[in-house]
Amino acid sequence: MIRSFLTVSTGTLASRLLGFARDSLIAALLGTGAVADAFLAAFQLVNVVRRLLSEGALNAALVPAWLRTRERDGEQAAAAFAGRVLGTISAALIVASIVIALVMPLIITIIAPGFAGSETRDLAVANARLMLPYLAFAGPVTVLMGLLNAQGRFALTAFSPLLFNIALIAAIAALLLGHADAVFAAWTLAATVGIAGLLQLLMLGSQRSARLATPLRATFDEEMRGFFGKAIPGMIASSGPQWLMVAGAIIASATPSAVSWLYFANRLIELPLGIVGVAMGTVLVPELTRATASCDRSAVTHAESRALELATGLALPATLGLIVLAEPIVRLLFEHGAFGASDSAATARALMALALGLPAHVLIKALSPAFFARGDTMAPLIATAKGFAVAVALAVVLGHVFGATGIAASIACGAWSSALSLLRKGASEFGFAVDDAARKRLPRITLAALAMGALLWGATAITPAGGLGLMVLGLQIAGGLVAYGLFLRLFGIASWREAAAALRRPVHQDRGA
Secondary structure: OHHHHHHHHHHHHHHHHHHHHHHHHHHHHHOOOHHHHHHHHHHHHHHHHHHHHOOOOOHHHHHHHHHHHHHHHOHHHHHHHHHHHHHHHHHHHHHHHHHHHHOHHHHHHHHOHHHOOOHHHHHHHHHHHHHOHHHHHHHHHHHHHHHHHHOOOOHHHHHOOHHHHHHHHHHHHHHHHOOOOHHHHHHHHHHHHHHHHHHHHHHHHOOHHHHHOOOOOOOOOHHHHHHHHHHHHHHHHHOHHHHHHHHHHHHHOOOOOHHHHHHHHHHHHHHHHHHHHHHHHHHHHHHHHHHHHOOOHHHHHHHHHHHHHHHHHHHHHHHHHHHHOHHHHHHHHHOOOOOOHHHHHHHHHHHHHHHOOHHHHHHHHHHHHHHHOOOOOHHHHHHHHHHHHHHHHHHHHHHHHHOHHHHHHHHHHHHHHHHHHHHHHHHHHOOOOOOHHHHHHHHHHHHHHHHHHHHHHHHHHOOOOOOOOHHHHHHHHHHHHHHHHHHHHHOOOOOHHHHHHHHHOOOOOOOOO
């Protein structure tokens, strides 16, 4: 599982790094203000759709159902099932795209009520409509990715999202070189979103996964209704972080530039969340489904324990690093062109507040697969809904007092509400099994992360003001990573030999692959 996890994480890291380059260029091109707020509010919808359908979310329903069908009825029945899922999702999303385009003014008013009656609302509606073709392409892309994941073939699905960012970066570079008007630039980028989705579909459609979904049919028979009845709650629950950002944007839309500040701050949160969270959803669901189906309690315990260790070991140092280095990171990545120093300061404050919720987001990603593998998608959905309600309620109060920073803190509180709700539900329903090794290692991992955070804070405290340029910041981050690795070794959590052995361990490959 470690090797599969790292394969997915590497692809996600590459995609997130390209995403930083993309967002840095967007900040330079649009800055903050009405045009940027309108574009980013519309782009938020695309991000929700991407998480709702792709990046491991649909795996929660598709992978267990496909594996059960193949084991019970054989390869041909599994291919027919996948063909019905692919055809039905494609048809449904085409219809949904048309309907959403017609009611887009109402949708924008709901998710950004502060835009009502202004030019910003009209700009957001136009941008969102131009992005809608992506919705139709994202569905079939996700089904094909899920079929590859079900067979343990993670490399292609991990790296295919790179095309999305590459297409947008190319468009932004051309617009910057052409000194395009901001409104025209936003419209061009919005149209490029749909083209990026088409590129992903063309790449995956040429792979063997496409032949695993035949014949292609659109049907809403009893089996499909049962599948989507379980899939939709799981997909919504898997997009919890994005729904929380939507909750924040609802309140932030009343404050100029606040939507932009929150968006750029959240982009930095999505790097560690993507590396850990997406890999959890992609790798852990198939592992736990097989173990649960075979009633192998030891395999379930091992998978849950390693997932919790990986989540803790990566989320805690990332949280502390983002809090300590928030301002220099934001300045380095985004303070260019139309994005000024005051924008950097506001974004950095929002980032520090959002980072407090990162461990909760990752904990949700580690806990949810235990429910999905048992066919329970409602519990994660209910936990997500509770977190959304908490975030909105607190944002009304904290946003009024502290502005964008208060809204960011509300989002973090919403994440912790969802995580604790899921933890209580799991403990009462079936109990989360953690082995003895995890019980010993988890406190030591926490201590190692705290030691690294203290060392990093001390290093930044003695750095002259304004001295954290690219080279110095890179050394700070690299030094923190090295120190964390040394602390892990010092506390006896893992040796380099054990890590190398985990990487050499063969990835589980499905016999039908």
